[in-house]
Amino acid sequence: MTDRKRRETSRFGVLVGQDGHEKRVHQFENVGSFGELALLYNMPRSASIVAETEGVLWAMDRASFRRIVQRAAFKKRKLYEQLLKEVPMLNALDEYERMNIADALISKSFPDGHAVIKQGDEADGMYFIEDGSVSVKIRKGDQEVEVVKLHKGKYFGEVALIEDKPRTAAVYAVEAVKLAFLERESFERLLGPCLDIMKRNSSTYKKNQKGK
The missing domain is CATH 2.60.120.10 (Jelly Rolls)
Known part of the structure; x- marks a missing residue:
């Protein structure tokens, strides 16, 4: 898959545990950000993110996030x-x-x-x-x-x-x-x-x- 095609079809599902099962509550398609809430509040992750297609992500480490964003x-x-x-x-x-x-x-x-x-x-x-x-x-x-x-x-x-x-x-x-x-x-x-x-x-x- 080319980089262009991958960017056009990148999808990531957001899963939250409910009654012993994981429920899909949201989907990021091509744009969006996630993972910031656990860093902001110093709490465990409240959801799982699953790649539903091939895709490219940019990551920011905890120290940089706290310094720039928090x-x-x-x-x-x-x-x-x-x-x-x-x-x-x-x-x-x-x-x-x-x-x-x-x-x-x-x-x-x-x-x-x-x-x-x-x-x-x-x-x-x-x-x-x-x-x-x-x-x-x-x-x-x-x-x-x-x-x-x-x-x-x-x-x-x-x-x-x-x-x-x-x-x-x-x-x-x-x-x-x-x-x-x-x-x-x-x-x-x-x-x-x-x-x-x-x-x-x-x-x-x-x-x-x-x-x-």
Whole structure:
């Protein structure tokens, strides 16, 4: 197999032990990184990685990782851990699970009036409000009507992920807003224990919209 062909088809499976068996929970295809969590938290490996095709990996030893990455990662983790503790829905997670989510979050900032989410778009992830507020609006005829305003500690964008449907509402930044973004893959992999709570919340949200 040529190097080019190998790069195009490189796949690595992520296996986690459950009830005495290994369950495939994720797959890296051509891009991605793994192994950093055990280094960050000085804990045993939480998953096994298996090469499903031929592939090429770049490795970083523990000392180099700690020197280059850990300082910035630790600061980011502490910031987002505090944010996640303020989200009641995440009380279903243990501390290690919250740390995994904190490491997966991506900081995004938007100016006043910017459309963070557009109604009808495909869902690519969900958001936690780190600072500021957002306005949630739904389209009625040729106008958009505000249905709720969300502030720090709240989250949005999960309904379309749960139901695997396009966005049911638009979300706009109110003044300047700072958000923590969780990509779809991380959502599916890390928020399993919270899905029942999120489904109940989304059902309540939709009932409230029908009543407006």
